[in-house]
Amino acid sequence: MELAEAKAGGADEGVDLLAPALLAVSGLTIRFGGVTALQDVSFEVAHGAICGLIGPNGAGKTTLFNCISRLYDPGAGSITFDGHPLASFARHELASLGIARTFQNVALFATMTVRENVCVGAHAIARGGFLANALATPLARREELRIAERADALIEEFGLKGVADRPAGALSFGVRKRVELARALAKGPKLLLLDEPAGGLNHSEVDGLADEIRAIRDRRGVAVLLVEHHMNLVMRVSDQVVALDFGRVIANGRPDEVRANREVVRAYLGSAG
Incomplete structure (x- = not known):
């Protein structure tokens, strides 16, 4: 240095x-x-x-x-x-x-797609509880739509559309870094x-x-x-x-x-x- x-x-x-x-x-x-x-x-x-x-x-x-x-x-x-x-x-x-954090060693779910990884970040601040999601209530459905829209916007912003449906573990290190940033920002x-x-x-x-x-x-x-x-x-x-x-x-x-x-x-x- x-x-x-x-x-x-x-x-x-x-x-x-x-x-x-x-x-x-x-x-x-x-x-x-x-x-x-x-x-x-x-x-x-x-x-x-x-x-x-x-x-x-x-x-x-x-x-x-x-x-x-x-x-x-x-x-x-x-x-x-x-x-x-x-x-x-x-x-x-x-x-x-x-508060959101990224890590020195990229901490993504390797077998999940890029879109699913970004959605995980948004789920961290979701308002619906386990029961609402299990019963697929209107609140849970609206929440899932909001999360999907947030994830798609971040995927577009970070230039990840071309790999959105690929498993995160199959991507280069630099791309996985961008996915981790997008996931952190999904928490708002x-x-x-x-x-x-x-x-x-x-x-x-x-x-x-x-x-x-x-x-x-x-x-x-x-x-x-x-x-x-x-x-x-x-x-x-x-x-x-x-x-x-x-x-x-x-x-x-x-x-x-x-x-x-x-x-x-x-x-x-x-x-x-």
């Missing part, structure tokens, strides 16, 4: 990073045995902002994502989303709250967590991904929290960058500011530059 060569695109002037936060992480600390994975981590992400989360391997980025996803319970501190403390919600309630989230979305993509696909992330935010007003090692991608798309090292926040600001921060340069390059 060449930090010195990363091009900072600069923050979107339309995003007010000082506006009331959609996501607020405050004093987050978590330990595994004698190892402190996160130490007093605090930062905020505004509505509609793209925030890049960077740091060397072992800095605590994935641990932070897992705390936001309610996979881990921190030992201290809090996470507030849209005014609600996340500790009050079970992990299966996050979709209805407005307010916050999209992207866990190393550029992993395994070629240069052309990374360029397309950068454009897609910005377009997702611009089309929907969705805030994005992005964990990524591809520094050019982070600096190109982010309004805000938070840098972690050994579980601590060492920088938090606009891309150019963080890129020039001496602690960040030291963490990546081993010197103050």
Whole structure:
């Protein structure tokens, strides 16, 4: 990762990073045995902002994502989303709250078609219960129609019409990444967590991904929290960058500011530059 060569695109002037936060992480600390994975981590992400989360391997980025996803319970501190403390919600309630996530290793149902995978995302926020679906009530039928229409719109948007009826497991890695994005957005989230979305993509696909992330935010007003090692991608798309090292926040600001921060340069390059 060449930090010195990363091009900072600069923050979107339309995003007010000082506006009331959609996501607020405050004093987050978590330990595994004698190892402190996160130490007093605090930062905020505004509505509609793209925030890049960077740091060397072992800095605590994935641990932070897992705390936001309610996979881990921190030992201290809090996470507030849209005014609600996340500790009050079970992990299966996050979709209805407005949080969606993609994973470093694409997590699709390999034997299901692309359309079926995208529909699964919409089902996560469906209003009909098990009994309504089992009895095929009018509510359930309307819900299924709405889900199918949402899935078809996303398939069109992400250029997946040609593979919509193919099993997801038979597709290339880059295409499966797009399917996973479509499935996450089928939930209609307010916050999209992207866990190393550029992993395994070629240069052309990374360029397309950068454009897609910005377009997702611009089309929907969705805030994005992005964990990524591809520094050019982070600096190109982010309004805000938070840098972690050994579980601590060492920088938090606009891309150019963080890129020039001496602690960040030291963490990546081993010197103050």
